[in-house]
Amino acid sequence: MRSFTYERARTPAEAAASVSSRQGAKFIAGGTNLLDLMKLEIETPTHLVDVQDLGLDQIEQTEDGGLRIGALVSNTALSAHDTVRSDYAVLTRAIAAGASGQLRNKATTAGNLLQRTRCPYFYDTDMPCNKRKAGSGCAAIGGFSRQLGVIGISDACIATYPGDMAVALRVLDAVVETVRPDGETRAIPIADFHRLWGDTPHIETVLEPGELITGVSLPKPIGGQHFYQKVRDRRSYAFALVSVAAVIQSDGSGRVAFGGVAPKPWRVSEADALLPNGAKAVVERAFQGAKPTEDNKFKIPLAERALAGLIAQARS
Amino acid sequence: MEFNAPAGRNLFDDAKIVGKSTPRIDGPLKVSGTAPYAYERHDVADNQAYGYVIGSAIAKGRIRSMSLDDARRAPGVIAVVAATETDPVGTSDYNNAPLFGGREIAHYHQAIACVVAETFEQARSAAMLIRTDYERDEGAFDLEAAAPDAPLASKAHKQGDFDAAFDAAPVKIDSRFHTADESHAMMEPHATIAAWDGPKLTLWTSNQMVNWAKESMAEILGIDAENVRVDSPYVGGGFGGKLFIRADAVMAALAARAAGRPVKVTLQRPLIPNNTTHRHATIQRIRIAASHDGHISAVAHENWSGNLNGTDGENATAQTPSLYAGPNRLIANYIATLDLPEGNAMRAPGEAPGHLALEVAMDELAEALGMDPIELRVRNEPDSAVPGRPGRTFSDRNLVRCLREGAERFGWDKRSATPGAIREGRYLIGMGVAAGYRGAPTMKSAARVRLQSDGRLIVETDMTDIGTGSYTIIAQTAAETMGIPLERVSVELGDSLYPVAAGSGGQWGAASSTAGVYAACVNLRRAIGEKLGFDGDAATFEGGRIEAGEQSFAICDAGELSADGEISFGEFKKEYNVASYAGHFAEVAVDIYTGETRIRRMLAVCDAGRILNPLSARSQVIGAMVMSAGAALMEELAVDPRFGFFVNHDLAGYEVPVHADIPHQEVIFLETLDPIVSPMKAKGVGELGICGPGAAVANAIYNATGIRVREYPLTLDKYLDRLPEID
Ligand SMILES: Cc1cc2nc3c(=O)[nH]c(=O)nc-3n(C[C@H](O)[C@H](O)[C@H](O)COP(=O)(O)OP(=O)(O)OC[C@H]3O[C@@H](n4cnc5c(N)ncnc54)[C@H](O)[C@@H]3O)c2cc1C
């Protein structure tokens, strides 16, 4: 870990301005991802701006019947919130499937959206990795890629966005709210928030330098049955091989997003439309153009079978 | 005391303390966080500095140059010990991998430097400033590719005419299995504090075998063993990973010399899988042939593993000569030379992966015969002669009882003989069984017992407690033999200043070290007798009193007295095959959609002679069952054959079971006694428990789904395409 300076900001605008004005500055929220990466010097911030005093830890009803979740709301608080449990259950289920109780207590909504990949070569600083060091190459391509991505990946990077919460947010059409260093706010649909890797896998979201996430808003509830299935090698405390978030209506229509397969929660609206036709049709469409490796090609039939299980459950 | 004939009736046959479930006497220290584990021994030496070890970034080749100046100038840095500036240290009989020094690199994450600083953070941060330039060599990293040309590790064992018998038999199976490289993944990382006092070196460390550590450290550093003291009173798990000196101890010693003050070093978790040892992967081919009524006529078990230097492989055939009858036999172990990190002992080396193959092969044979797998095993229970070791006789063996009693308890009669027949909602349900066999060796073991004037007793021995419960069984043994309450015994372990005990490994620790304590206590009884004027062997020691004929004493009448004793084991044992046995059962549910396997129940029925402390013995078996479930379902160090290393080298990537994976577990101990083992008539259980459960899980998956996967771990990607079609 490199030495760094530390400050606790008092207002969102101040936090954003502070990070943008200093080369190598970063926000820190729960620290559950950032600190691990700093210990390995995968992240080497020179200055940390702690955002925990910004008063962004509330969950409120919005005027249009939705919900606004502060950026600092913990994963535990969010998943346990009454309205979330009753009206956005896919979110509760996704969060509860992630990490461990201790981590969820500390992990925040914004930090969770920004957690970095779990590609093992990204974590081994002796290995080439374009995401860690632009232009150094990608050790995972041609290597051990069982956990890695099958779609939306590039010749520069085949890693995934590993999280669970965002997959549920994707089926709920959440919107990420931010404030920029100049004080301007913006609302970014979750669909546009994470970028595909392309040639620049080190740039993972559309956030600009110093742009602070202030919250995430959810549109009004959409009803239906809510599912989150996380398939993994062990029953808890493991990242998804594949996860499926789905909201299925009584007429068989609905929405579905996949986790553990791509640089972002993977949802294709044409595939959603095929839900009444069954899992095979949905997955064929959603994974059109997939480029799996020998190690991870099982993820596509696995996604189909997992979704089929949810559809069967919804029907029964 | 030499144990040179089978044990007759002795005081343990009427024991009041030994054999009773006894909570760990060291429990309060552990739950209050005050048990002194190596890295936290702040009080043993003043002015401790922190060392941080760097591992090689290549698997094979050499270091061209290292730039050390930035690290040396970094804040807080006291010393940098670098491979390029240090002659290679020696090796000992206990390690194949070079531990440090010189430019040659034999495996990934081989230690190449240690940075010493005032704080851990300073040492780590400075370490990352070191730049190393390498010249990379090609290496051999792929066992599958190297296996066909691998030489025999030792002469093949042939009995009868395997080929002819196999060809002639009406029913046979021929299967190939793969087991994975595995990491010990013990909770406590390797850690050592080293301090020099002139020529004398003290290591406060975490090691299973104190005397081996002392001797090999002397060899490695080229110093006199009498100048090395090793202290390892608490070990946070080892599983074989701490049987030998590793880089933490070597680097701490060199760093302490360079820094001129005590240095503490722990291996950071991501370094452990590639820097230290692991269980070798195996490829196993098993052929078994039988008559229609299930009598085995021929068995061949061939096994391939690989290691640095092409020596010391994973002998997965270890159980095969003893487990089942059959006249025609072939056993062969091949060892390839690989440039991966060093493979070495991990809990039940050989037998653990051996059972994953043999006990599945038996399931396959049962199916080919249309027989119940328990009946097949019972039918092939050998008589007293060991089938694959001519001239040897079994000591006490109760495998059939384990299987029969287990079947009864587990509800084996509810198992469907047809696979894939039982479905509950989205789950396919199945049951599996496996036999368990693990040798029960003993090792010479010594102890000292010191009677205090207040009637308290102190036991001193360099035996270790690696979480197994040695403290408690040693206290029980001493209390029993001296006839005093358990509370009056205190136990000091793990210091090389104490008499040399068996140490913890190969499941020999419990049986041997308690026998050594018994030997010391017998000598103390004699010494008390001499002092007070009676025959210590004939007297009765009970309730803190001594009854010797007409005479009666309180034990403290003897005042302060000390006695040493050692148990050693005579030649007569060589005629016997002394082993522990188990029947392992598992029930699994396989998700018909995703293929995820979840274990529902596990049962082990164990035959291990006298169980010294049922409470801690049960914990041992339960932990071993968990580890075996891990080997069956998820544990694998993934090899990258391009770079030659284990990729998933931390606990996020190397998945071991969590609580949610392990449901109800039951352990039953048969009440048996084995007089061939030691005066205690007790055998080990710590490794028995890992021999078989994984195979029972694999067989249960087959019973649930009708799908046989022979490549461990049995992750869902290996059988997803063979699960029933879904709509
Ligand atoms: C062992 C382990 C297992 C895990 N398992 C799972 C799992 O199964 N599923 C899962 O989904 N996750 C899992 N996680 C990830 C965990 O959910 C994340 O670490 C956590 O959500 C990050 O939140 P944080 O508040 O601690 O973020 P931090 O570590 O504080 O920050 C993460 C990143 O977000 C940035 N950031 C933080 N707040 C803001 C803000 N308001 N605006 C802009 N940028 C910001 C930081 O600069 C940093 O780059 C696991 C983590 C660990 C350590």
Ligand code: SF4
């Ligand atoms: S897949 Fe991406 S994260 Fe992994 S090594 Fe390649 S570039 Fe790095």
